[in-house]
Amino acid sequence: MNAAKSKLRDSEKKIIEFIERNREETIHLSITEVAERSETSESSVVRLCKRLGYKGFQDLKIHLAREVIAPEKQIHEVIEKGDDVVMIKKKVFQSNIQALYDTIEVCSDDEIRKAVDAIANARLIEFYGTGGSGTVALDAQHKLLKLGIKSFAYIDSVLQAMSASVLTNQDVAIGISHTGSNKDVLAAMKLAKEAGATLICITSSSKSPITKISDIVLQTASKETLFRTDAISSRIAQLTIIDILVAAVANQQYEWCYSNLQKTRRSTIDKKL
Template identity: 50%
Template sequence: MAPNNDTPAQGGLLRLRSIYPSLTAAEQRAATYILENPGEIIHLSITELAEQAQTAEATIFRLCKRLGYRGFQAFKIALASEMVDPVQNIHEDVQPSDDMLIIAHKVFQSNVQCLQETLKIQEKESLEQAVEMLLNARRVEFYGSGGSGAIAMDAYHKFMRTGIWCQAHTDAHLQVMAASLLGPGDVAVGISHTGANKDVYEALKIAREAGARTIGITNFMKSPLTRVTDICLFTSARETRFRSEAMSSRISQLAIIDSLVVGVSLRRQDEALSGLQKIRRAIANKRF
């Protein structure tokens, strides 16, 4: 996803964390200083920041452009708006003395933060385009491996109710086999927290070459997955002491999937309601 000059005021720090792995060494020095001192940045000139971060003014300007701002001043204005309500650095800093209720509180708060930060970086245009692609799809396939495989299966489980023909594949061989049979009018959705999973990347690449449209769901804006997607939707998750980013991003991935399901269902209410009623009747005998 190429940044643009319409980047929302909120989410600048979140975007910076997302692209951090793809930055040059000099850009990372500037990014590190910004992330560690957001409140100080809004009072510095670009020259002062360059001196503090031990990098060049051109590097900072280039970093701001990569984030989608016209320059350092625009970034500072956006950052000042964001700092009105400081981002809470909530971590599951679990202590051996914590009882289970305290542990649950910390985990829940971390998940709430993950959802809030993911919502901040969503782009209306990307969400609407994704819904439009899914709405007009002849069939939809979801690809994911490992933890993201469970998300792909959940997406299949939910999208089945919309009345759109769909399938999910978590096996690498089945992914590329199914992708090769797609064509114009089909949509492939790849889910990968890192965006660097070779199997999911290859499946989307093959699907795209076959003529299908592709959607990605990942945590990193400059990941390989973005190179083989028409639209990419991003999560925001932080690694904590006792769980990885990939674990905490699951709830955000699920929320994005749910948003797409609701968006599609609202646009085809008759089919979605009819499908839901049929499914409810079919599973009625499975319950006591």
Template identity: 40%
Template sequence: MESMNGLARIRGAYTTLGKKEQRIADYILKQPERIIHHTINQVADDLDVAESTVFRFCQRVGFKGYQALKIALATDVVAPLQDIHEDISQEDTPLEIAEKIFTSNVKTLEATRQILDGASLDKSVALLLSARRIEFFGSGGSAVIALDAYHKFVRSGLFVTANLESHMQLMSASQLTTDDVAVLISHSGASKDTLDVAKVLNERGVLTIAITNYAKSPLSKLCDVALYTVSQETEFRSEALASRIAELSLIDALFTVVMMRRGEEGRESLQKMREAISLRRM
């Protein structure tokens, strides 16, 4: 978590922050270079808040404390991301809207790439490779991402499953064991259906991986490993929609590493799948 991009993490967590925390976020986003040279008490004085409020803000956005946030912001200021985000307006042509959507997706991918944590990726891959069974869970729009993950990993030769209906998810979760791994996908990390599944999995002692946008979400607290995305909301497009491309990319990365680690077994499984699919081609 300490190596992640500070500005991207603050933007990603913004909608979950309280009013005082959003004031701190606005202050940092407008002038990150000042934070690098300010002490925590200077920031607190500027905003007329307690130092403890600033400290809690740092933890809410995924850092151990103020110093860790300053280090991340220093990296941002030295090598800032180009701000390519533009709001879509009613006056835009279809081509302009398409260009802005593509630009927003590029920014989401770049911001997510900057906060990737190598240790969390390594641990996720190790869990997937050692699992007797892997099951993907998601609700609403995240269910589509879970289904895509199943569609990829079924090619690996590993035992993978996915259910889209909430009652079936709970039933399936209740049958998993300590030898299995569950991957839970939720942009907000606060979907009741997904949290209910996570609680059942915890009761069963099942190892869990979360893919979510918020470091301090109920889901990330319930799971053994968390992989994070970063996305921003626009007037005509929710951040959940923008995050899908990052979630899909994380799953692509996990699948590719798993297949490389499986070596010849992975290649044989992929070849079997290709041969089976070829029967459907004319």
């Protein structure tokens, strides 16, 4: 940042000086808060991010977060031929940890709030996913059902399409796709949209086909390593988003969800040894 100062406007210099004094705090601030604290404007913050080569303010915060992590904790995540089990363990752990740190920054608080409200007020929630994202969809269904919230997860493309086509404007369809371009999930989401349902997507690609048709976008971040075709760190981030939604919905409807949780727990008590 210091190298770029001489070519910047006064307002942009003020922003850089604020960030340099408050690097760790900036990671947790919104663009509005940074503008207010540096006595500039949101447009100046956006312009500065572009001048520095970042896609936007969230991208800048991700890079700041990586710098703030102590160097001794930064392990290059690429698994290389010859790595022993201990090194692989460290790299996979660090990759997943970094995915969660990055997801905190790229996932909008406003979008999370909208998603929670939509789920809490829905007649029915459906989840669509395939492969690794399919396991996330099943996990989401399980967690919401425990709270008494009607939800279904479909990992078969035919069932996804059939069920999505008969949704209503009282329902919510949630598509889970790491790339945001899974053909089957996208097809189901389009049918759900035609049926009038509210669309929520969980994806790491902010400019993918699924984000273009969704009403609410919950973005994740991930660090992929060699031999990880199932996008493990992406799945960790997706599962965490689901946990946030479930916890927030339960908190919003605390008494009702708590009562249902006791009922569903009692219903399965004889299934345990």
